Amino acid sequence: MSAELILTNARVVTRDADFTGTVVVRDGLIAEVADTPSAAPGAVDLGGDLLLPGLIEMHTDNMEKHFEPRPGVLWPNALAAAAAHDTQVIGAGITTVYDAVSVGEYRGRGMRREILNQSLAAVQHAQTSGMLRANHLFHLRCEVSDPCVVELFEPFVDHPLTKLVSVMDHTPGQRQWSDISKFVQYYKGESWTPEQLEGILAQCREDQDKYSNKHRREIVALSRQRNLPLASHDDATEAHVLESLADGCVISEFPITFEAAELARKHGQGTIMGGPNVVRGGSHSGNISALDLAKRGLLNGLSSDYVPYSLLQSVILLTEKAGMALHDAVACVSANIAAMVGLTDRGSITPGLRADLVRVTVQDNTPLVRRVWRDGAVVY
Known part of the structure; x- marks a missing residue:
């Protein structure tokens, strides 16, 4: 069974748009990008934080x-x-x-x-x-x-x-x-x-x-x-x-x-x-x-x-x-x-590319890194 990570309720920033949605990662690669929430068991709720490419x-x-x-x-x-x-x-x-x-x-x-x-x-x-x-x-x-x-x-x-x-x-x-x-x-x-x-x-x-x-x-x-x-x-x-x-x-x-x-x-x-x-x-x-x-x-x-x-x-x-x-x-x-x-x-949140991702919250107009994934694995 493939390793899967589901990140949802994020403000996803792709190359051409940004929207509240979901990114699915499998085996270190971005598998799916959707502008809808996920109710899948184990999905990680990002609470509206930005989700950027690494x-x-x-x-x-x-x-x-x-x-x-x-x-x-x-x-x-x-x-x-x-x-x-x-x-x-x-x-x-x-x-x-x-x-x-x-x-x-x-x-x-x-x-x-x-x-x-x-x-x-x-x-x-x-x-x-x-x-x-x-x-x-x-x-x-x-x-x-x-x-x-x-x-x-x-x-x-x-x-x-x-x-x-x-x-x-x-x-x-x-x-x-x-x-x-x-x-x-x-x-x-x-x-x-x-x-x-x-x-x-x-x-x-x-x-x-x-x-x-x-x-x-x-x-x-x-x-x-x-x-x-x-x-x-x-x-x-x-x-x-x-x-x-x-x-x-x-x-x-x-x-x-x-x-x-x-x-x-x-x-x-x-x-x-x-x-x-x-x-x-x-x-x-x-x-x-x-x-x-x-x-x-x-x-x-x-x-x-x-x-x-x-x-x-x-x-x-x-x-x-x-x-x-x-x-x-x-x-x-x-x-x-x-x-x-x-x-x-790499370089964008696009299916097929490496799952290098950054979770960012903006507080007092200051972007703060909360989590970093590289090849789908947490590194920070």
Whole structure:
């Protein structure tokens, strides 16, 4: 006899609608979706709570803060760091997470290179051992101005969990850091003297001139040979978008201007903005507002970036402040992301797909995760 789970009296959010109804799960898959209640013995009454597809996170920096909880402090137990990250992710309703790991850096800090090796090994071991509750995959974020980025990238491009690659250039003076004052403000804890700052900026520009174009071409080629989805990052100009299209990028992460977002959408790229941008009402680096992008119909998806629980908050805010229908807002953190990264077995409450589900209650305008199922089994 098949294992069956019946969830009823829920506000079910499918890809195209939301309604009070019932979802039936059998053997880890969604078997039935109905807009009527169930009186079947053993049916679980959700009391009108939201029932959403498990959220899909394609770019979170959250893992790195567990491996380096303070600047320069590498946590000695990598498995514990991975498990702590997983707890935050699953508690935010995220059932599939692309752990965004930095490959290279633009300011010469060596700690991220240690984190790269330790975190990927720890997550793979923890997942294989059944220690993690979310499904973890790897998003390799490649800093193309780093002299060693290709050398760092090559050992992991064929890793079985590597499923997404992005090409980034954080050189101050362009893209995210077009406004140098925002760069200085972001790193104000460094207490640089004017001379030190000028030296850092000069070194960054030198590395960009020497390495960025060459490394971008090499990383794109290695990724395309393996059919890995590619994302551009912080595109600000028409030239940036056209370059990303020529590279075969299917995702535009955090476009900096409306011009870049509009052109990306016109050419079929999915546009991703940060959940913290939605919740805070703007970008921490002074760039465009995700809510404004949504109001213009230019937003396809959201990433929690550095705050896992920002995704659910963003869903509510997109309905309230950008006028999105609930099912479209939910798709920004589930179905749309699945389509961008090529996941065909999850992302919506649809018969035949994986039963990755999240029960959410909204209290004082705050979404709270009450239960999470992955493949039909309770994991939170």
